[in-house]
Amino acid sequence: MKLGRVIRETPDGAEIRLVAIDIDADLATDLRAAEGRRLRRAGATTEAAKAISGVYFPSSLTAALGAGQEFLRRVEQAIDEPDEKAVLPLGGLKWAPAIDPPAMLDFAAFEQHLVNAHARGKKELGDVFYERPVYYKMDPNTVIGHDDVVPWASESSYMDYELELGLVVGTEGSDLEPATAQEHLLGVTVLNDFTARDVQAREMPSGFGPAKGKDFATALGPWVTTLDELDINDLTMVARVNGEEWSRGSTSTLTWSIGELLAYASRSGKLVPGEVIGTGTVGLGCGLELYKSLQPGDVVELEIEGIGLLRNTIGKQTGSFWQPSPKQRTASPTLPPRPTRSRT
Amino acid sequence: MKLGRVIRETPDGAEIRLVAIDIDADLATDLRAAEGRRLRRAGATTEAAKAISGVYFPSSLTAALGAGQEFLRRVEQAIDEPDEKAVLPLGGLKWAPAIDPPAMLDFAAFEQHLVNAHARGKKELGDVFYERPVYYKMDPNTVIGHDDVVPWASESSYMDYELELGLVVGTEGSDLEPATAQEHLLGVTVLNDFTARDVQAREMPSGFGPAKGKDFATALGPWVTTLDELDINDLTMVARVNGEEWSRGSTSTLTWSIGELLAYASRSGKLVPGEVIGTGTVGLGCGLELYKSLQPGDVVELEIEGIGLLRNTIGKQTGSFWQPSPKQRTASPTLPPRPTRSRT
Numbered sequence: 001m002k003l004g005r006v007i008r009e010t011p012d013g014a015e016i017r018l019v020a021i022d023i024d025a026d027l028a029t030d031l032r033a034a035e036g037r038r039l040r041r042a043g044a045t046t047e048a049a050k051a052i053s054g055v056y057f058p059s060s061l062t063a064a065l066g067a068g069q070e071f072l073r074r075v076e077q078a079i080d081e082p083d084e085k086a087v088l089p090l091g092g093l094k095w096a097p098a099i100d101p102p103a104m105l106d107f108a109a110f111e112q113h114l115v116n117a118h119a120r121g122k123k124e125l126g127d128v129f130y131e132r133p134v135y136y137k138m139d140p141n142t143v144i145g146h147d148d149v150v151p152w153a154s155e156s157s158y159m160d161y162e163l164e165l166g167l168v169v170g171t172e173g174s175d176l177e178p179a180t181a182q183e184h185l186l187g188v189t190v191l192n193d194f195t196a197r198d199v200q201a202r203e204m205p206s207g208f209g210p211a212k213g214k215d216f217a218t219a220l221g222p223w224v225t226t227l228d229e230l231d232i233n234d235l236t237m238v239a240r241v242n243g244e245e246w247s248r249g250s251t252s253t254l255t256w257s258i259g260e261l262l263a264y265a266s267r268s269g270k271l272v273p274g275e276v277i278g279t280g281t282v283g284l285g286c287g288l289e290l291y292k293s294l295q296p297g298d299v300v301e302l303e304i305e306g307i308g309l310l311r312n313t314i315g316k317q318t319g320s321f322w323q324p325s326p327k328q329r330t331a332s333p334t335l336p337p338r339p340t341r342s343r344t
Numbered sequence: 345m346k347l348g349r350v351i352r353e354t355p356d357g358a359e360i361r362l363v364a365i366d367i368d369a370d371l372a373t374d375l376r377a378a379e380g381r382r383l384r385r386a387g388a389t390t391e392a393a394k395a396i397s398g399v400y401f402p403s404s405l406t407a408a409l410g411a412g413q414e415f416l417r418r419v420e421q422a423i424d425e426p427d428e429k430a431v432l433p434l435g436g437l438k439w440a441p442a443i444d445p446p447a448m449l450d451f452a453a454f455e456q457h458l459v460n461a462h463a464r465g466k467k468e469l470g471d472v473f474y475e476r477p478v479y480y481k482m483d484p485n486t487v488i489g490h491d492d493v494v495p496w497a498s499e500s501s502y503m504d505y506e507l508e509l510g511l512v513v514g515t516e517g518s519d520l521e522p523a524t525a526q527e528h529l530l531g532v533t534v535l536n537d538f539t540a541r542d543v544q545a546r547e548m549p550s551g552f553g554p555a556k557g558k559d560f561a562t563a564l565g566p567w568v569t570t571l572d573e574l575d576i577n578d579l580t581m582v583a584r585v586n587g588e589e590w591s592r593g594s595t596s597t598l599t600w601s602i603g604e605l606l607a608y609a610s611r612s613g614k615l616v617p618g619e620v621i622g623t624g625t626v627g628l629g630c631g632l633e634l635y636k637s638l639q640p641g642d643v644v645e646l647e648i649e650g651i652g653l654l655r656n657t658i659g660k661q662t663g664s665f666w667q668p669s670p671k672q673r674t675a676s677p678t679l680p681p682r683p684t685r686s687r688t
Contacts, residue, residue, distance in 0.1 A: 209553025
C-alpha cells in the first residue's frame with residue numbers, strides 16, 4: 001500500500017488530505033472522502049459520516065497513525081469499495097510532505113559515504129562509527145514534500161543533496177531488539193537530506209552536530225510504501241540532477257541493519273508513530289563525494305525501487321538574513337579544586 | 345500568568361488538563377472545566393460547552409497555542425470568573441511536562457559552562473562558539489515533568505544534571521531579528537537537560553552531537569511563566585541535590601542574548617508554537633564542572649527566580665539493553681578523480 005498526502009482546495013481554503021495511491025491505475029483515493037461516502041452508503045447521517053471520517057483521516061498522517069491497527073483497517077475498507085467521487089487522477093496532484101513527523105533522527109549507517117566524506121576532508125573515519133550506529137536529529141519544522149522548491153540556505157554557496165531511505169514508524173516501541181524492531185515500522189519513504197556544505201563545515205567543529213547546515217529543508221516523499229510491498233534490505237537507490245544520473249546505490253550496502261538502527265533509536269527512549277528515521281546517505285549518494293554541487297534551478301530527483309520518485313527544485317539564493325557578530329572571549333575556567341574522590 | 349499541565353483521573357482513565365496556577369492563593373484552575381462551566385452559565389448546552397472547552401483546552405499545550413492570541417484571551421476569561429468546582433489545591437497535584445514540544449533545540453549560550461566543560465577535558469573552547477550561537481536538538485520523545493523519576497540511561501555509570509532556562513515559543517516566526525524575536529515567546533520554564541556523561545564522551549568524537557548521552561530524559565516544568573511576569577535577562581538560577589546547593593548562576597551571564605538565540609534558531613527555518621529552546625547550561629550549572637555525579641535516589645531541584653522549582657528523582661540503573669557489536673572496517677575511499685572545476 002502507498003499512503004501520501006495531497007493539498008486540495010475547499011471552501012475554507014487549502015486542506016491536506018490523506019490519500020492511498022494506486023500506481024497501476026494512475027489514481028489516488030481521497031481517504032476522508034471515500035470513508036465518508038462509504039459510511040453514508042451504510043446508513044450514516046451526513047453529519048456523522050463527516051465527523052467519523054474526519055477523525056480517522058485528519059490532515060496529519062501522524063495523528064491518523066495514532067489510531068493503531070484500526071488505521072490500516074479503515075484504509076483498506078475505504079479503498080476496497082471504490083467510489084469514483086473520492087478518486088483523483090495522479091497527474092496534477094499537489095503533494096504535501098508524505099508525513100508530518102513529530103521527531104526525526106538521521107543515522108550514518110552507510111560506511112562508504114562516511115569514508116568518502118572524511119576522505120574529502122583528508123581524515124580517516126573515527127572508530128565511533130564502527131562501535132555504534134551514530135545519529136543526529138533532523139528538523140521537523142522544515143520538512144518539504146514532492147515537487148516543493150528547496151529554500152536556499154542563508155550564508156551558503158554550496159548546496160548539496162543526500163540520497164537516503166526514510167523509515168516511518170507506525171507503532172510506539174521502547175528498548176527494542178534488532179530481530180523484531182522492524183515490526184514497529186509502517187513503511188518507508190524517500191528522504192533527501194539537503195545540506196549546505198559550507199555552513200556545515202563552519203559549524204561542525206563545535207562537535208554539536210549539523211545545525212543550520214541541515215535545518216532549512218528535508219524532503220520526504222512522494223509517499224510512504226508499506227513494508228509488505230518490498231524487501232527494504234535490497235532496494236536500488238538513484239539520484240539524478242537535471243535528468244543526469246549522479247548517484248546509484250542500494251540499501252543492501254547498509255553497515256548497520258535497519259533492525260539495529262531501530263533498536264538503538266529506541267534504547268532508553270522510544271519510537272513514536274509518525275517518527276522518521278533516516279538511514280544516512282548511501283555511498284556516493286551526494287555531491288560532496290562527486291566534487292559536484294547544486295545551483296539555483298537544478299532539479300534533483302531521488303528514486304528508490306518500490307517506493308517512487310521524489311523531485312525537488314533548488315530555489316534562489318536569499319537576500320538579507322541575520323548573521324551573528326562574533327563575541328569576545330572573556331571567561332577563564334572556574335573549576336573547583338579536583339577532589340580526591342569523584343563524589344563529595 | 346503561569347500555565348501548566350496536570351494529570352487528572354476521569355471515568356475514561358488518566359487525562360492531562362491545562363491549568364492556570366495562582367501561587368499566592370496556592371490554587372490551580374482546570375481551564376477546560378472552568379471554561380465549560382463559564383459557557384454553561386452563559387447559556388450553552390452541556391454538549392456544546394464540553395465541545396468548545398475541549399477545543400480551546402485540549403491536553404496538549406502546543407495544540408492550544410495553535411489558536412493564536414485567542415488562547416490567552418480564553419485563559420483570562422476562564423480565570424476571571426472563578427468557579428470553585430474548577431479550582432484545585434496546588435498540593436497533591438500530579439504534574440505532566442509543562443509542555444509537549446513539537447521540536448526542541450538546545451543552545452550553548454553560557455561561555456562559562458563551555459570553558460569549564462572543555463577545561464575538564466584539557467581542551468580550549470573552539471572559535472566556533474564565539475562566531476555563532478551553537479545548538480543541538482533535544483529529543484521530544486523523552487520529555488518528563490515535575491516530580492517524575494529520571495530513567496537511568498542504559499550503558500551509563502555517570503549521570504548528571506544541567507541547569508537551563510527553557511524558552512517556550514508562542515507564535516510562528518521565520519528569519520527573525522534579535523531586537524524583536526522575543527515577541528514570539530509565550531514564556532519560560534525550567535529545563536533540566538539530564539546527561540549521561542560517559543555515554544556522551546563515547547559518542548561525541550563522531551562530531552554528530554549528543555545522542556544517547558542526552559536522549560533518555562529532558563525535564564520541563566513545573567509550568568510556563570509568561571513573559572509579562574519577569575525580566576528574563578536577569579533571573580537567578582539555582583540547583584540543589586538532596587537539599588544541598590550545588591549550582592548558582594544567572595541569566596544575566598548569557599553570552600548570546602535571548603533575542604540572538606531566537607533569531608538564529610529561526611534563520612532559514614521557523615519557530616513553531618510550543619517549541620522549546622534551551623539556553624544551554626549556566627556556568628557551574630552541572631556536576632561535570634564540580635567533579636560531582638548523581639546516584640540513584642538523588643533528588644535534583646532546579647529553581648529559577650520568577651518561574652518555580654523543578655524537582656526530579658534519579659531512577660535505578662536498568663538491567664539488560666541492546667548494546668551494538670562493533671562492525672569491521674571494510675570500505676576504502678571511492679572518490680572519483682578531483683576535477684579541475686568544482687561543477688562538471
